[in-house]
Amino acid sequence: MKIRTRKKPRPLVKLDAIIPRLAPNYPRLSEMKQDAAKRQRGYIGEKKVDYYLDNLASRYTIIQDVCLQVNGKASQSDNVICGKHAIYLVEAKHFKDKIIFNTNLRQLIRSDGTIESGFEYPITQIENQQFHLQNYLFQHNMPDIPIHYFVAIADPSTIIEVAGDEKELAKVVAHGARIPSMILEKEQVLADAGQKQLPDWKIGKQILRDCIEYDRDIIRQYGIQLRDLSPGVMCPECRLLGMQRVYKGWKCVKCGLFSIDAHKTALEDFFILFRPYIRNSECMKWLRFDSKNIATKLLRDFGLNYDENYRIWRL
Ligand SMILES: [Zn+2]
Known part of the structure; x- marks a missing residue:
């Protein structure tokens, strides 16, 4: 087995x-x-x-x-x-x-x-x-x-x-x-x-x-700073970084693709690169949009739990 x-x-x-x-x-x-x-x-x-x-x-x-x-x-x-x-x-x-x-x-x-x-x-x-x-x-x-x-x-x-x-x-x-x-x-x-x-x-x-999970600190290995990484949602079709938030989803300005959940990969990136929790404001910055309510909805739908004490969303 x-x-x-x-x-x-x-x-x-x-x-x-x-x-x-x-x-x-x-x-x-x-x-x-x-x-x-x-x-x-x-x-x-x-x-x-x-x-x-x-x-x-x-x-x-x-x-x-x-x-x-x-x-x-x-x-x-x-x-x-x-x-x-x-x-x-x-x-x-x-x-x-x-x-x-x-x-x-x-x-x-x-x-x-x-x-x-x-x-x-x-x-x-x-x-x-x-x-x-x-x-x-x-x-x-x-x-x-x-x-x-x-x-x-x-x-x-x-x-x-x-x-x-x-x-x-x-x-x-x-x-x-x-x-x-x-x-x-x-x-x-x-x-x-x-x-x-x-x-x-x-x-x-x-x-x-x-068994432990094999890992390497890639960020440190290559001396990457947070500011080196461009935020944004990537288009799953043409790989353009920076899909626009539109009503109920994301739209690619280059190839025109509409996606309901393209932000999920970007959130996964955040968690694997930085840490297993995120703030509402960080979410808006990382996915590049400007609505607290939408951030809350996306993070909840992603399956995260809100920690009232620290005001963070945990994996
Ligand atoms: Zn595209």
């Missing part, structure tokens, strides 16, 4: 909310766009691999997008699969064209010649996750659970090459479609070797309880 499903990662949600609100000449805009594109590519890759891993959901306990804190350090894993005889970590990697794993130097080289070394080497990365999870299980009185890992190459058309020990690498790296059967094979090997059965559901529930 899948007990935690993947959502769009919060850092990506933030970047997608910030980028259209910055001036085109904002100094670090292109860097942020690259960051967003990389995260988007990763997210698509994870979803592709999820499609295959779903085949295991009827047998094992699957927890997607796991972030656990151990000794003050957080580590994130794309997938933690609790099997009957072991826990499996599956990390999705999304690359175009061709990738070369150099097993001796522990480097990943992309076909365009870029070297991703050190911690970016997928095996090193997932070994660190394995170590982290081991520590976590140890701290929760589950010290003897074997943890195995796989690196899933998301795109079936990506060519995987190996410089070095191809046989060893092929045991843990494969295209996403192959991973479920590799896990089943591993389970069989462990069962044949007499590895005792695990309470996979119980372990899964414990991990789920301790």
